Amino acid sequence: QGTRVGFYSTSCPKVESIVSSTVQSHFKSDPTIAPGLLRMHFHDCFVQGCDGSILIDGPNAEKTAPPNQLLRGYEVIDDAKTQLESVCPGVVSCADILALAARDSVVLTSGASWAVPTGRRDGTVSQSSDANNLPGFRDTVNVQKQKFADKGLNTQDLVTLVGGHTIGTAACQFFSYRLYNFTSTGADPSINPAFVSQLQALCPQNGDGSRRIGLDNGSANKFDTSFFANLRDGKGILESDQRLWTDNSTKTFVQRFLGVRGLLGLTFNVEFGKSMVKMSNIGVKTGTAGEIRKVCSKVN
Ligand code: HEM
Ligand SMILES: [Ca+2]
Numbered sequence: 001q002g003t004r005v006g007f008y009s010t011s012c013p014k015v016e017s018i019v020s021s022t023v024q025s026h027f028k029s030d031p032t033i034a035p036g037l038l039r040m041h042f043h044d045c046f047v048q049g050c051d052g053s054i055l056i057d058g059p060n061a062e063k064t065a066p067p068n069q070l071l072r073g074y075e076v077i078d079d080a081k082t083q084l085e086s087v088c089p090g091v092v093s094c095a096d097i098l099a100l101a102a103r104d105s106v107v108l109t110s111g112a113s114w115a116v117p118t119g120r121r122d123g124t125v126s127q128s129s130d131a132n133n134l135p136g137f138r139d140t141v142n143v144q145k146q147k148f149a150d151k152g153l154n155t156q157d158l159v160t161l162v163g164g165h166t167i168g169t170a171a172c173q174f175f176s177y178r179l180y181n182f183t184s185t186g187a188d189p190s191i192n193p194a195f196v197s198q199l200q201a202l203c204p205q206n207g208d209g210s211r212r213i214g215l216d217n218g219s220a221n222k223f224d225t226s227f228f229a230n231l232r233d234g235k236g237i238l239e240s241d242q243r244l245w246t247d248n249s250t251k252t253f254v255q256r257f258l259g260v261r262g263l264l265g266l267t268f269n270v271e272f273g274k275s276m277v278k279m280s281n282i283g284v285k286t287g288t289a290g291e292i293r294k295v296c297s298k299v300n
């Protein structure tokens, strides 16, 4: 597909160490950049391929689209890019920096590492309207599967990659509708009743929609399988996440990650790296396509 592990081994041998030390130093002062960068890479790849289009500034650029408005960590990419331009000018793409930073973010939150193929080139187009095809938090399993299939990702990849919600947080605005008047009798019945009152306390009706709570209750800072146990227990935060447990085609993968007896086990840490490599190769521009941006927030 054009990318390969070690693409910069002669042209910029320090790229991986520079990116990882940059992510690490930002993470020390602000651990929220780890989930931020992982999500940013996903949103980059699903729109125009993994080409750094999410990083471009502009009045109608992708980053202004509603699903992208709360992305964070842009300053980490800019910082790494500045350092890389001083040691190997014009060599490393912003798209690759983001792909490496996403992996480093998983490692910093105690996930397993994987080798990231590099050699992506940067795109020159970034339009907010292109962000419409991103998966939404109210999507049914069929819609989620379709949106992933459109990018060459199967049902196992879907469940595995959504497992990225093992780290990070969501704002109340994305799920409080599930807590009040969801049905004529109250909250979304797929939420564990004991959990409903906890969530209501954290996200009061007509309260601050920007308040954030962990997507993986009790383990929002650690890259582990707790997120899948929470789905089993009716403690998924997003409606789209909880649905992975309601639908049999996705539930079986959740169960396999949980080591349910009678099913062939899957190791989340191992599968996550494999599915990330697939995702990070979506629509990549290689060879002479695109460009190597000088500054990640604007085309050359
Ligand atoms: C059906 C697919 C998906 C949907 C509907 C979805 C939706 C969302 C929503 C609504 C949020 C909360 C945003 C906020 O409040 O700032 C979120 C956060 C997050 N998502 Fe997803 N997501 C999906 C798949 C993925 C995938 C594939 C990844 C990565 C591999 C991912 C990684 C994350 C992370 C790490 C966060 C936390 C961000 C933070 O703390 O800043 N998501 N997602
Ligand atoms: Ca992109």
Ligand SMILES: [Ca+2]
Residues within 6 Å of the ligand: 165, 166, 167, 216, 219, 220, 221, 222, 223, 224, 225, 226, 227
């Ligand atoms: Ca976790």
